[in-house]
Amino acid sequence: xxxxxxxxxxxxxxxxxxxxxxxxxxxxxxxxxxxxxxxxxxxxxxxxxxxxxxxxxxxxxxxxxxxxxxxxxxxxxxxxxxxxxxxxxxxxxxxxxxxxxxxxxxxxxxxxxxxxxxxxxxxxxxxxxxxxxxxxxxxxxxxxxxxxxxxxxxxxxxxxxxxxxxxxxxxxxxxxxxxxxxxxxxxxxxxxxxxxxxxxxxxxxxxxxxxxxxxxxxxxxxxxxxxxxxxxxxxxxxxxxxxxxxxxxxxxxxxxxxxxxxxxxxxxxxxxxxxxxxxxxxxxxxxxxxxxxxxxxxxxxxxxxxxxxxxxxxxxxxxxxxxxxxxxxxxxxxxxxxxxxxxxxxxxxxxxxxxxxxxxxxxxxxxxxxxxxxxxxxxxxxxxxxxxxxxxxxxxxxxxxxxxxxxxxxxxxxxxxxxxxxxxxxxxxxxxxxxxxxxxxxxxxxxxxxxxxxxxxxxxxxxxxxxxxxxxxxxxxxxxxxxxxxxxxxxxxxxxxxxxxxxxxxxxxxxxxxxxxxxxxxxxxxxxxxxxxx
Amino acid sequence: xxxxxxxxxxxxxxxxxxxxxxxxxxxxxxxxxxxxxxxxxxxxxxxxxxxxxxxxxxxxxxxxxxxxxxxxxxxxxxxxxxxxxxxxxxxxxxxxxxxxxxxxxxxxxxxxxxxxxxxxxxxxxxxxxxxxxxxxxxxxxxxxxxxxxxxxxxxxxxxxxxxxxxxxxxxxxxxxxxxxxxxxxxxxxxxxxxxxxxxxxxxxxxxxxxxxxxxxxxxxxxxxxxxxxxxxxxxxxxxxxxxxxxxxxxxxxxxxxxxxxxxxxxxxxxxxxxxxxxxxxxxxxxxxxxxxxxxxxxxxx
Numbered sequence: 073x074x075x076x077x078x079x080x081x082x083x084x085x086x087x088x089x090x091x092x093x094x095x096x097x098x099x100x101x102x103x104x105x106x107x108x109x110x111x112x113x114x115x116x117x118x119x120x121x122x123x124x125x126x127x128x129x130x131x132x133x134x135x136x137x138x139x140x141x142x143x144x145x146x147x148x149x150x151x152x153x154x155x156x157x158x159x160x161x162x163x164x165x166x167x168x169x170x171x172x173x174x175x176x177x178x179x180x181x182x183x184x185x186x187x188x189x190x191x192x193x194x195x196x197x198x199x200x201x202x203x204x205x206x207x208x209x210x211x212x213x214x215x216x217x218x219x220x221x222x223x224x225x226x227x228x229x230x231x232x233x234x235x236x237x238x239x240x241x242x243x244x245x246x247x248x249x250x251x252x253x254x255x256x257x258x259x260x261x262x263x264x265x266x267x268x269x270x271x272x273x274x275x276x277x278x279x280x281x282x283x284x285x286x287x288x289x290x291x292x293x294x295x296x297x298x299x300x301x302x303x304x305x306x307x308x309x310x311x312x313x314x315x316x317x318x319x320x321x322x323x324x325x326x327x328x329x330x331x332x333x334x335x336x337x338x339x340x341x342x343x344x345x346x347x348x349x350x351x352x353x354x355x356x357x358x359x360x361x362x363x364x365x366x367x368x369x370x371x372x373x374x375x376x377x378x379x380x381x382x383x384x385x386x387x388x389x390x391x392x393x394x395x396x397x398x399x400x401x402x403x404x405x406x407x408x409x410x411x412x413x414x415x416x417x418x419x420x421x422x423x424x425x426x427x428x429x430x431x432x433x434x435x436x437x438x439x440x441x442x443x444x445x446x447x448x449x450x451x452x453x454x455x456x457x458x459x460x461x462x463x464x465x466x467x468x469x470x471x472x473x474x475x476x477x478x479x480x481x482x483x484x485x486x487x488x489x490x491x492x493x494x495x496x497x498x499x500x501x502x503x504x505x506x507x508x509x510x511x512x513x514x515x516x517x518x519x520x521x522x523x524x525x526x527x528x529x530x531x532x533x534x535x536x537x538x539x540x541x542x543x544x545x546x547x548x549x550x551x552x553x554x555x556x557x558x559x560x561x562x563x564x565x566x567x568x569x570x571x572x573x574x575x576x577x578x579x580x581x582x583x584x585x586x587x588x589x590x591x592x593x594x595x596x597x598x599x600x601x602x603x604x605x606x
Numbered sequence: 607x608x609x610x611x612x613x614x615x616x617x618x619x620x621x622x623x624x625x626x627x628x629x630x631x632x633x634x635x636x637x638x639x640x641x642x643x644x645x646x647x648x649x650x651x652x653x654x655x656x657x658x659x660x661x662x663x664x665x666x667x668x669x670x671x672x673x674x675x676x677x678x679x680x681x682x683x684x685x686x687x688x689x690x691x692x693x694x695x696x697x698x699x700x701x702x703x704x705x706x707x708x709x710x711x712x713x714x715x716x717x718x719x720x721x722x723x724x725x726x727x728x729x730x731x732x733x734x735x736x737x738x739x740x741x742x743x744x745x746x747x748x749x750x751x752x753x754x755x756x757x758x759x760x761x762x763x764x765x766x767x768x769x770x771x772x773x774x775x776x777x778x779x780x781x782x783x784x785x786x787x788x789x790x791x792x793x794x795x796x797x798x799x800x801x802x803x804x805x806x807x808x809x810x811x812x813x814x815x816x817x818x819x820x821x822x823x824x825x826x827x828x829x830x831x832x833x834x835x836x837x838x839x840x841x842x843x844x845x846x847x848x849x850x851x852x853x854x855x856x857x858x859x860x861x862x863x864x865x866x867x868x869x870x871x872x873x874x875x876x877x878x879x880x881x882x883x884x885x886x887x888x889x890x891x892x893x894x895x896x897x898x899x900x901x902x903x904x905x906x907x
Binding site: 251344345346347348349350352358365448450453456457460461604605 | 655658660661662679680681683684686688690692693694695696697698699700701702703704705706707708710711712713736737738739740741742752
């Protein structure tokens, strides 16, 4: 077990360090910046009242628990800390379980005198340890950001507990799926479901009399992230909900060990699909191949976009009805609108900011896929046929554009349907689609710029791709919160996404983004002529 | 020299400070099966990548059918079939899908019936299961995917990079038959290998490279000329009698056998002496390519 644990630590040392440090950094930046930006209690109370009235903000942030500075920080940042812990844990679990079995390395270990469940136990120990370190780092970072010690400890513990819960969930997912890709998509989907469930629960919660805090609705109690949130750090400081995380982890863990000790090495509960012995007639050319390889991923991203779309549409309907009964709420909501737009428009447009992230992520993954083809050697097989390099890359970019449009279209349709379903007579079909269309430029920008990275610096495509996306999302979402100067926020493409609810729509940002995207993509295609396969 | 299908002169390829090719020469004439020999890391795969326009030479010149493989890659690839040394396939495509896709890209499926026939014959001969997903294939099966795709569509030039390294001997004989078939139909084959018996059986001429340079090239008969013949027989003759044999080198007596090497030209003078000594269990063997290799790359004297 020692040797196995050491091997895991060694393999993960850089990756886990990056996860832990960046999560702690996010906690620190949020804690210290909120203090400087929103130092004034009245100001915070005002913002909190707006938030309580705005489901989109609640969905994206958390459960308001009063306007004190620490409670405000916990409200702003905890769900993201929990999300990062959950993702770190799922990737860790799959990396050391199903991915090992798939590659055959697990067989090497299983052939030694090591008990059948030993590697899984080691992975669990390794993952729990990683989460404890993460929790401690988060607590320290919050304390360093001038937050009270007891609440910071509770927040750190909650982060770790959510991570441990998803560690066990992902280990269980790895028992079901035949491939690591499959296991990862099951586990990450569950993380996203947990995030959205808690968001919906918070958004539909009941505000307190003073309008500064909320009791969440039941969906929040279906989500480990929701459980973590209910520790109410800095106010109630009640770690009891974390027992639910622990219970989930134990149940999943027991199931994992029961399955693991009964099945063959490499086998899975869901069977591997057999392939078709002959290619479909349409599978000719590199665009068709790119589609064949990527459609499941594109479908998954589109489903994610559609979920946000449904939430956007459904929530706006609920809020509009609430606002109709409560003139104060209506007035408050109206102050949120930069220009003048309907409440539906505001909410839909705020939610579609998230859909924009999803579309950009889908585009990013498409370009990274091209790099994976090159690194794994399948691109060599393709390019030894009469298929030019430039054509090959162009087909990938074309599919990237199609993917962006599909994600946004899915979200637009879902949102429109949801708005109609909630019976909001203010709904106009155009609004959801306008908000969706506004996201196209930023996503295209990611596609074009990353294509240029792929041509010039292929070996860093994946790392730089996700980093650029993460930085853009951070600057776009938290840039204002943590008080970064405007020029820093302007670095994010999402900052320039056109605001479609304003009376006078300013499209210049969109034009610039499209211009950057086209210039970068053209440069990539031209330079690809002279680029070797590496 | 219009019948040169592959022509490389002083080919150089550097990756940063590492020199992969250092003035390599290679000539393959139309219709021949040319062996391309060298130990791992000698630059065989790099040469092939340059010939396919996947990498660009940093010096020297290369031509395929008289054209620049970098600039005219797409046009040239219509006439070329390629099997990489380490075949990667798409993990979520079945073997059959991959074969069909590659063949269609090469335009080899225009005659659908002929293609289906050739494919079915190869799938059957190589005992390949086209219905499995790529991730489930072993190295040998991935190799079969590329081999079937290469031989199922007609080509003027077959470039094969260590094509049988994952195949069992039975499958190798299927491969040999395919090479003979395409060579019989007039195609040119460039076969890189370090499996010497394969090259000995199949190739008309060979080029031997080492550290990015061509060290020998010619027919196998011509290369054998350069080396020595090994003679061995059962122990029996006394040391004095052994010393009387002319032109002998590397004399040793181990495991009940006496061995020595002799220059090919001197062999006729040696044989009568051996006859007079009445040696038993006499073996006179031309050098295998293993020995050629040892001579050029090994630490052996």
